[in-house]
Amino acid sequence: MASFQLELVSPEKLLLSRKVDMVVFPAAEGEMGVLAGHAPMIVSLRGGVIAVHEGGQVTEQLFVAGGFAEVAADRVTILADEATPLASLSKSEAQSRLAEAEAAFAAAANEAPEKREPMMARMLAARAMVEAAAAA
Amino acid sequence: MPSLKSLRLRINSVKSTRKITQAMKMVAAAKLRRAQTQAEAARPYAERMERMLASLGASIAGSPDAPKLLVGTGADKVHLLVVVTAERGLCGGFNTNVGRFARAQVRALEAEGKTVKIITVGRKGAVYLKREFANRIVAEISFANKKRIGFEDASEVSAKISDMLDAGEFDVCTLIYNRFKNVISQTPVGQQLIPAPLPEVAADGGALYEFEPTEEEILARLLPQNLGIQIYRALLDNAAGFYGSQMTAMDNATRNAGEMINKLTLNYNRTRQANITRELIEIISGAEAL
Numbered sequence: 519m520a521s522f523q524l525e526l527v528s529p530e531k532l533l534l535s536r537k538v539d540m541v542v543f544p545a546a547e548g549e550m551g552v553l554a555g556h557a558p559m560i561v562s563l564r565g566g567v568i569a570v571h572e573g574g575q576v577t578e579q580l581f582v583a584g585g586f587a588e589v590a591a592d593r594v595t596i597l598a599d600e601a602t603p604l605a606s607l608s609k610s611e612a613q614s615r616l617a618e619a620e621a622a623f624a625a626a627a628n629e630a631p632e633k634r635e636p637m638m639a640r641m642l643a644a645r646a647m648v649e650a651a652a653a654a
Numbered sequence: 655m656p657s658l659k660s661l662r663l664r665i666n667s668v669k670s671t672r673k674i675t676q677a678m679k680m681v682a683a684a685k686l687r688r689a690q691t692q693a694e695a696a697r698p699y700a701e702r703m704e705r706m707l708a709s710l711g712a713s714i715a716g717s718p719d720a721p722k723l724l725v726g727t728g729a730d731k732v733h734l735l736v737v738v739t740a741e742r743g744l745c746g747g748f749n750t751n752v753g754r755f756a757r758a759q760v761r762a763l764e765a766e767g768k769t770v771k772i773i774t775v776g777r778k779g780a781v782y783l784k785r786e787f788a789n790r791i792v793a794e795i796s797f798a799n800k801k802r803i804g805f806e807d808a809s810e811v812s813a814k815i816s817d818m819l820d821a822g823e824f825d826v827c828t829l830i831y832n833r834f835k836n837v838i839s840q841t842p843v844g845q846q847l848i849p850a851p852l853p854e855v856a857a858d859g860g861a862l863y864e865f866e867p868t869e870e871e872i873l874a875r876l877l878p879q880n881l882g883i884q885i886y887r888a889l890l891d892n893a894a895g896f897y898g899s900q901m902t903a904m905d906n907a908t909r910n911a912g913e914m915i916n917k918l919t920l921n922y923n924r925t926r927q928a929n930i931t932r933e934l935i936e937i938i939s940g941a942e943a944l
Contacts, residue, residue, distance in 0.1 A: 527702060529805040529886060531695040546867050559864045560706060562872045586876060588706050588863075595702050599879070 520554035523593040524570065526580070528601050534578070540571035541594055543587055544646070552589055559589040565643025567604065567650050568596065579604040581650045583643045609651040616644035658929070661922040665915060672911035678744070679904035686837065686897035692802070693834070693890040700883050707880055709863055710873055711852045721870075723816065723877040726849030727825045732769045734792075734824035735759060736815065736847070738831035738888050739779030740896040741798045746903035748832060748840065748896055753782035755842035756830050760787060771824055775811060776892070792823075803893060808886035815885075816878055819848060831888040832895040838902050840895035847884055850877065 524541055526534035542551045544566025563585045570578040585598040619641040626634055711724060737756045739749045756779070760770050773793045774780040780794045793814065797807055818824060827848040832840040865872055 525698075525702070527699040529696060529699045529808075529883060530692075532698040546871075557864060558862050559866060560710065560872060561866045562875055586706060586872065586879075588702070595706075597699060597702055597706070597879075 522552075522554040522591075525593065525595045526568070526598060526601060527596070528598045533580070533598075533601055534570070538570050538572050538577075539574075541596075542569045542571070543596060544568070544582070545587070552594055555591050556589050556594075558591065559587075561587045561589065563587055563596070563598070564639065565646040567646075568598075568601075581607055581647055583647070584639065604650060604653075607647070607651040609648070612644065612647040612651045616641070616648050619644040656921075656925070658922065658925055661918060661925060665918045665922065668911050668914050668918065672908055672915065675904045675907040675911060679901055679908060682897045682901040682904060686894060686901055688802075689890065689894040689897055693887075693894050696883075696886060696890055700887055703876075703880055703883055707850075707876060708852065710865075710869060710876065711850075721874055721877055722819055723848060723881065724850050724852075724873070727819075727822065729825040730768070732771065732824040732826075733763050734771045734773065734815070734818065734827045735844075736773045736775060736811070736827065736829045736885075737779045737783065738829065738892045739774070739776035739782070740892065741777045741796065742896075743778060744903065745896055745900035746906075748899035749776075749778040749782060751840075752830060752832055752842045753779060755844070756783060757786065759828070759830065759844060760790070773811075773814070775889070792818075797889075803886075803889050805882065805886050808889055809882045811885050811889075812878060812882040815847070815881065829884065829888055831892050832899075834891040834895040834898065837898040840891075840899060845884070845888070847881060850880065 521537040521539050524534060524536060524538045525532070540551060540553050542549055543561075544550075544564050546562040546564050549566075550561065563582060565583050566581070568580045568582055569576050570580075580598075580601045580603050582596070582598040583600045585596060587597070588595040619637065623634065623637045623641050626637055735756060737752060739752050743749065756772075760772070763770050770787075770790050772783060772787060772791045773795065774783060774791060775795045775797075777796050777798055780791065780796070783791060795811055795814070797803060800807065815827060819827070826846070829845045829847050830842065831845075833843045834840055
């Protein structure tokens with residue numbers, strides 16, 4: 519199976535850089551699986567889980583709170599705002615973050631929609647984090 | 655001639671000063687290493703961000719509804735300077751250099767008839783610039799209670815800047831900080847943040863990409879992130895430079911203290927010998943007189 523170079527970077531460090539067979543990431547408009555030879559794309563990510571497939575198996579799962587992915591034929595670069603391996607995700611932290619985001623969203627109920635949008639995204643990301651933590 | 659006792663006291667006090675500066679140098683060296691690895695770890699993200707921005711920005715910069723973060727407000731009246739300095743002193747000319755650079759910039763801009771606003775990041779810069787430009791400082795940000803700087807801290811600063819931009823409080827934003835060249839040399843630089851200078855588009859062209867959702871939406875999220883990254887980079891450079899500068903300063907101080915101890919010890923021994931000689935002369939001449 520053809521493989522491609524996957525790079526996962528957060529502002530604080532380079533998390534992953536190696537050859538993989540497939541990666542599935544949470545694009546803004548739905549999950550997206552990428553194989554080698556994909557058409558070049560730049561995609562915005564929402565909060566969710568990135569799954570790395572190698573040799574027909576999921577070898578790595580990481581939660582991202584949001585970010586961007588650049589897809590080219592022979593490489594995929596994911597710029598994550600923040601990435602945590604699923605195994606070390608803390609349920610309580612996810613829950614407190616969700617509560618915080620929900621409160622902020624509720625407090626801004628009368629704001630302009632453009633202002634509420636990033637809060638909404640934060641809330642959805644937190645919700646995804648809680649789900650991911652529960653599944654792990 | 656100072657008395658023997660006062661010389662002894664001075665030697666002891668300089669010795670303890672030397673102990674302190676030596677310890678500070680050691681601590682700075684350890685922290686420098688940590689700050690440098692952190693700065694290194696941040697580089698891949700910034701590089702990839704730049705590449706993505708290059709392929710995105712070029713296609714959209716010309717359009718009339720391009721985001722403000724990219725093209726600015728179109729005016730050039732009000733300048734916002736973000737001055738990044740260290741939280742502490744005892745680091746040679748580190749903070750003063752940035753301060754002086756910032757002061758020169760403010761003067762030059764005001765001579766051109768522009769309005770200047772200042773945000774200081776780091777306590778020392780605020781103290782320095784307050785003396786002269788207190789009425790131009792619009793915000794002071796300090797990370798004095800933080801042990802290490804994370805990306806959230808940088809986003810805090812960038813959120814503040816983009817809020818001000820949305821409120822139309824400035825037209826051009828420049829970041830002033832010490833660029834870390836190596837351990838012994840840091841140079842103050844001014845880097846324009848808004849309007850964002852676009853990185854050169856690679857020769858293979860960026861127009862081939864498809865975008866999801868749309869180019870505009872991605873750019874609207876990418877630009878604030880990019881602003882945060884630029885500031886994060888400056889903060890890390892500032893931290894590494896500070897420790898480098900402190901290490902050099904403390905090394906010099908230790909050496910100077912050593913020299914001073916040598917001089918004082920020489921002086922002490924001479925005085926002691928002079929006293930002995932004088933006493934001998936007194937005894938001998940007393941004996942002769944008998």
